[in-house]
Amino acid sequence: MAATFPYTHYSCPCSDLASSTPIITPARRTSTAPSNNTTDEDTTFNSHDPRAEYALYPLDHLLFCDECDAIRCPICYGEEIINWYCPQCLFEVPSSTVKADGNRCARNCCNCPVCTALLAVAVMPQEKNGSERLKPSDAAGEEAYLLQCQYCDWSSLDIGVQFSKSTKITEQLAKQRKSRITSRTDSGGDVTKKTYTQRYGREDAFDKLLTFYKAQLSEAGDPQAAYGSSPYGSPANLARIMSIYGGLSVNALKKSREKPQPMREAGGESEGAVTYGQDDKLAEDALLQQIEGLSWEDTTAPEQRLSSAHNNNARHLDDLWPAATPLRTRKGRRCRTCRQFLSRPDPKVNNLRYKIRLLAQNHVPRLSIKPLHAPSPLLSHPSFRLRPTDVAEQPTLRPHTAYQYILTVRNPIFETVNITLATPTTTPGRVASRVTILCPTFTVGPAGDVWDEALSTSTTSSSFSTTRNDGGRQAAMASLTGRNNAGISVADEAGDRQPEAGKVWERSRSSTSVVVEVVAGSLTAGSSIVPKTEAEMERERLEEGDEVLEVPVFVRAEWEVVEEKEGGGEVLGVEKRAGRSVVSGGGGGGGEKVKKDVGFWCVLGLGRIVEGGV
Amino acid sequence: MAAPPSPSTDYFSGRSSTRTRPGPTVLPPQSRLAATPGSPRTPLLGRSISSQFGSPGSFRTEQEDLIIYELGARHLSAGFAGEGRPRCILRFCPGMGRRVGDYRGLQAGYKSDGQRGSKDKGWGEEYELYRTDVRQLDLGLVEDKLERAVRQIHADYLQLDTKPRKAVLAVPSLLPTPLLEVALKVLFDHYTQPPSIVILTTPILACVSAGLRNGLVVDIGWEETVVTAVGEYKEIYQRRSVRAGKVLGQEMASVLEKLVGDGHDGRDDDMRIPFRHAEDIVERMGWCRPRRATTSDADPATTTSKKKIPLPTSSSSPIEIPAETLSNPPETIFFAPSTNLTDHDDNELPLQNLAHAVLLHLPLDLRSLCLSRIILTGGVSALPGLKQRFLSELHALIRERGWDPVASYGSARAAFMTKMEKRLPSRTKPPDANSPPSTALTHSPTNPTKRSSLTSTADHNTASSMPAHARPHDDLMDPRSLQAEKNHAIGRYRTEAETKNAVRGVETLGAWAGASLVASLRIKGVHEVEREEWVKYGLRGGGGGVY
Structure with missing residues (x-):
């Protein structure tokens, strides 16, 4: 359902859409690929299920654990934060201060509370006449700064905040906010008190409540809070000291014996309790006045309110407080089954390289699909669509029309892979289209260098008994520009060949193409003589996404790996792993052939079905 | 259900007894004889204390931080214990349910609303995580949504290292069990691997964050308004209405x-x-x-x-x-001012009637406590003017109906009135809102109402092993009632004197802040689910702790 057709989405085998989930999957290690496959094979993956949205990923979002031989998606890998940094000033924040700063930049970076753009620190414009301008020393003495949004012209003067220096803005902001809250409680001025109460709500109420409860708990016979500031803060230490000094003191003995007293409730504003009466004329007037002055533009949108914790209760734009930029992190990812790192960036901040990166696209066959008779060969790959008009052009399919597609399976690993494709004859979902894969079982040759592939086409084609022979140069260009050989060959000699059942359409060194035939289903249900009831019509109403033709395909890839024997004749943990069978030793010096396989569901998005005016 | 509150079995005081501390070492008898308790002696050890107990503050500084989640039908908020506000509040919306790599929502001119007809789905159904009617609910989808939300919260807002941290989960009371199971499963399955999760309910937390022990919590939420009477940090009685x-x-x-x-x-x-x-x-x-006002001179101040x-x-x-x-x-x-009360279904009472019905079910003393401690919370309660309006509506209703459980006597009204006049002359005039409860409390223990309630409390708690008729009926010497008397006398509820006669509201900081308070004070939750138990038995297993 992404924006550009055609696309291929992969589903991680860890998500079990079909079977009901047991509460705890016991020991995932033993049940990675094979056992899940058997359950998956029974039922068809329904890409129109709302849960499918949570299970499908583009291939480049997936990782691959080579210990478990399984695809790993965000659900089945764990993340470990390597370092924290501010995305604006790119400063790394040490892990000890991250939490205290609220996971936000503690330096100068603030986001506009209205439009979330970065705020710039600007010097306050000053009213000067000509004579004063000539005296720079004066101006420097009383320089003030403000925060200004370059995008929407919000400035910190709107909330009456200016700064004395241009550094440590976040700290100054926090200080100013605190002073406002305390001034609300201290100053008796009724008007200011009221506005501040409205604006800053009860920010200090939490602290008051906390101190109140702590005092109550210590009163109720808890020694820990009572000794909070003394060096004997820990109860264990205290108990040991007490025992050294010869038994408990009278007071402590009494306390330990006595039942805890029920603590009282908070009373009064100083303890954090705020009350309101039922008939308050003042409040009513204030309310009406407030409503009178309310206008749509002055109120906050939900996004603004949720932008930071300060603004959660802000109803007016004036109440919004600039928020420091949230930090970003660089994370290492671990397989949750075997705890090995699947991806790990270099811990040095400036280095963008990865130390470990086990991407699924380097281990799992990549499927791509394109129409057999491409409307314009230039638009074959979405990455090469540069203009918005190219992107906007979406293939539309007409109901009851047969379409032919070329499904290309590209092999990233250095072994020959046996591929088995399986697809339901009709696609699941509201609109049922018929799908046929003309050749569901085939092999794909090992990957190699791109140029290697291009230059040695003749040798590979002979060894794989391909039916056709491409010019090496052409193939190289094709694979470099993202088109594959099949596309060109069709463009060259379209019409010469007819797709045949059971025959591979196209084969190159590391990729094989087969033809898929699709008959698009009808959006409207078949007309019947009996008029439909209201409820039936209601049920047949299409939702967003229902008209998208998506073909679920189960892909199973099997290959054999020669595992080198260690000196003692001990095979490297092979027997221990499930999902593999050790085949009798092949020819090569003491190595053993081990069968490996990967199976997963894949969804091919072909286009939208549009009810034409035929 | 409507048992009168007993002061000793709440969270706070239950705490010191459940805490395990190393007990003091028992000294040999002769040394104890030599030392009178309380007189300090020089330790026999030659080492200096400072070296032995070298790091005094270490116990406090390595205080583990707890993660607090509050789960609602529309949002999930999370943060750390001891902080006043959650680090983030995540609202569920259809944009969150996209496939990874689907950036449609960012396209200019993309309209998410309106394309999907709201006919097929209920009002706002895509914006909610769950409905309390779980029969039609796809629990797997709820799990997926919640899992993604928790993952996003951890990646974007909490950003913690891998140390396992305990968690506190605040849920609405009577959250359907399958949903609770899903929530626990998601939290336990998340890679932060919390060793245990404490489950708390929102009405009590709202009470805690208002600084109260008792109160009437009116939670105007998303699907339902829940009115809960809380007595001594326990939910006493609860009713719901779909008006939310x-x-x-x-x-x-x-x-x-x-x-x-x-x-x-x-x-x-x-x-x-x-x-x-x-x-x-x-x-x-x-x-x-x-x-x-009913006199209806069309409020001149209207806008x-x-x-x-x-x-x-x-x-x-x-x-x-x-x-x-x-x-x-x-x-x-x-x-619902225009509709007749008799036209409402049981599950759609207007708010003031709902609160009144709850108050009616309470024992007298708790009712009077709750009446002056009304806590409005929930998303909608922030609507300007709503809190005052609710209080005045409730006040008017009480003035009108008093504490008579019968709403309408119909034709028997006249007969009833004369009967009551004979029996209780004071009842004929419209009763003052709080007269029964306030008299019950202010009179000394000679008042039969109070005595009986206290007795029942004490009996339930202390002498439950004996059959009811065999218990000694010595409420004057009962330690608990004595203590309650003492507390009352020294003004533990000192705000009571001035507020007893009024319907009064108390502001609350909300359930999340309440959970943060509870957790930061390290009060042991009643329902704590340990990870191992969960893995072994799941929700229903004996050790799970939930049931």
């Missing part, structure tokens, strides 16, 4: 649609106001007007201003709506 945020938004949309529809004569489909916009209007411009509100339907120019109209939906939804 969901229908409020729907009503606001229909009021506006009607208003717009009058101007144009287009048909309904393009006049439909999508959920998101309706909710936005409620949150930004909605308000609740003060209660009109006549008009508000300009942009509507997605009337394409370019915002339409003008009288501010009065914007206060209609809360009026009709929450207080």
